[in-house]
Amino acid sequence: MSDERERRWRLVLGSEGGADKVLGSLHGEDRAMDRALDALYGSSDRKGDLSGSSPYLARWLGDIRQYFPRSAVQMMQRDAVERLDLHKLLLEPELLEAVEPDVHLVANLLSMSRMIPDETKDTARRVVRAVVREVQARLRDATVSAVQGAIDRSSRTRRPRSSEIDWDRTIRRNLRNYLPEHGVIVPEVLVGHGRKRSSLQDIILCVDQSGSMASSVVYAGIFGAVLASIRATRTRMVVFDTEVVDLTEDLDDPVDLLFGCQLGGGTDIHKAVSYCESLVARPTKTVMVLITDLYEGGDRKRMLRRVASLVRSGVQVVCLLALNDEGAPSYDGRNAAALATLGVPTFACTPDLFPELIATAIGRRDIGAWASRHDLQCKRAE
Numbered sequence: 001m002s003d004e005r006e007r008r009w010r011l012v013l014g015s016e017g018g019a020d021k022v023l024g025s026l027h028g029e030d031r032a033m034d035r036a037l038d039a040l041y042g043s044s045d046r047k048g049d050l051s052g053s054s055p056y057l058a059r060w061l062g063d064i065r066q067y068f069p070r071s072a073v074q075m076m077q078r079d080a081v082e083r084l085d086l087h088k089l090l091l092e093p094e095l096l097e098a099v100e101p102d103v104h105l106v107a108n109l110l111s112m113s114r115m116i117p118d119e120t121k122d123t124a125r126r127v128v129r130a131v132v133r134e135v136q137a138r139l140r141d142a143t144v145s146a147v148q149g150a151i152d153r154s155s156r157t158r159r160p161r162s163s164e165i166d167w168d169r170t171i172r173r174n175l176r177n178y179l180p181e182h183g184v185i186v187p188e189v190l191v192g193h194g195r196k197r198s199s200l201q202d203i204i205l206c207v208d209q210s211g212s213m214a215s216s217v218v219y220a221g222i223f224g225a226v227l228a229s230i231r232a233t234r235t236r237m238v239v240f241d242t243e244v245v246d247l248t249e250d251l252d253d254p255v256d257l258l259f260g261c262q263l264g265g266g267t268d269i270h271k272a273v274s275y276c277e278s279l280v281a282r283p284t285k286t287v288m289v290l291i292t293d294l295y296e297g298g299d300r301k302r303m304l305r306r307v308a309s310l311v312r313s314g315v316q317v318v319c320l321l322a323l324n325d326e327g328a329p330s331y332d333g334r335n336a337a338a339l340a341t342l343g344v345p346t347f348a349c350t351p352d353l354f355p356e357l358i359a360t361a362i363g364r365r366d367i368g369a370w371a372s373r374h375d376l377q378c379k380r381a382e
Helices: 003-013 019-023 028-041 054-067 070-084 093-098 103-111 118-155 167-173 211-228 254-259 269-279 300-313 333-341 351-362 367-373
Strands: 201-208 233-240 244-246 286-291 316-323 346-349
Touching (some): 028 054, 028 070, 103 254, 118 254, 211 233, 211 254, 211 316, 211 351, 233 269, 244 269, 269 286, 269 300, 300 316, 300 333, 316 333, 333 346, 351 367
Parallel strands (some): 201 233, 201 286, 286 316, 316 346
Antiparallel strands (some): 233 244
């Protein structure tokens, strides 16, 4: 075994169980890395060793940021909160300042928003804002481009008014009608932009804010803010547990929107879908994205009837079991199959694919086929 492989195995195995005798001792930075790992992933008897003072915990946070790549740091922080119940990471401003921000951290902060002391709230908002800016920078351009392109395509007309003619596309469409002896193109087919209206597409995001959907809520809030910034769309943002809250007025500031969510609690999908149905003014110009794991705590039969009514009216309904990078959590397979029977595509989606999904829905193209092309395992009727 090479020295590098021995070193890696030694870091994986930790300091217990005689690894030093077999693979040798670690030195320098490797020893510091080993201590940081051992503090979190020590034996099951000790359950790690991060329960000491805040200065020690802050030093541990500094160490892992120094010795490990960012993705590993974020994972270790998440493990520290979940494995060792170290919620003090999120409740003390000095510790929160030392944490590497990511979507999972934001989800944890939102779930504990009622417990965060006043002296930590400003720090928490700065952390959330940093993550929101980073995610928006990564996904905004793709979202705007995909949605605007889909709206432009769906709004073109073959009988445009003179002020609505798309001359570039009209010329390209009629190149075969070029008359060289006259040097002109006969515009046999006119392609238009479509009438300019205040909104060409209505989008409703209906998001389950139960605890298992935490990271999906974060991404949905960020996407909602981006979609609301597109002039050709009218976006509504609705979150629910056993109650329904319309956060549309907060879409101009996704940080305020996210802190308006109250993660946890029960689930009444029927009540949320009923409220969203009341928002629909133009069914054939409306896309409704229901983001939930489908564990209905309310009236299941009425929920399915309500969704069926939306589909019959012409609303393009899509159900996402999750909107995150981890895939679908546990979900109600019976309800997923029932929605598929109603013609509602149901699957988990990653944030990077969400802009393309929305564009596909706006264009009224086959979402099931699109999901299959991306290996998203769209649910089928059973």
